[in-house]
Amino acid sequence: MTYGSETWSLTMGLLRRLKVTQRAMERAMLGISLLDRIRNDEIRRRTKSTDIARRIASLKWQWAGHIARRTDGRWGGKVLEWRPRTGRRSVGRPPTRWTDDLVKVAGSRWMRTAQDRSLWRSLGEAYAQQWASLG
Incomplete structure (x- = not known):
């Protein structure tokens, strides 16, 4: 699953x-x-x-840390830093982005925070708990 x-x-x-x-x-x-x-x-x-929400949240958190720490120049990190051109946006609430919930826990500079593995691991527990308690 x-x-x-x-x-x-x-x-x-x-x-x-x-x-x-x-x-x-x-x-x-x-x-x-x-x-x-x-x-x-x-x-x-x-x-x-284990609760599926907790498992998925911890997997996503680990993957985000892995992507942020990679230094080999692959496109994963570049895609996360990419900003679309400005222009007219569609009406309504924008769709949820992959990084939105990471930013809520680790702040807007989450990629820099992920460089410190011990801090990232401790924040990851709070992130997983947040999703497990919902629903």
Whole structure:
């Protein structure tokens, strides 16, 4: 379920769909029906699986740190620093970008913060916790 999740823009809708799918898979593993009315916490305790939101958030955080620390000149870092030309923008709220949630936790200079691995790792735990507590 998490293949390629490092590159996703995490949105509440995506997270909700993933959590619903994970709970359905856990119920199927245990042979539990929705009609059994067993709480999600109890199902999670029985399966001993990690929350999908927490897993995806930690994978994305690790990947972001890896991309920021790379110095070989590949296009990943260049794409993150690219700014589109100015001009007329479409009406409405802009779509969520990949870096938007990283900036909320690590600040606008997150690529420089990622250079310090211990600081980045400690911020990563807060980032993963933030997504696990939502939904």
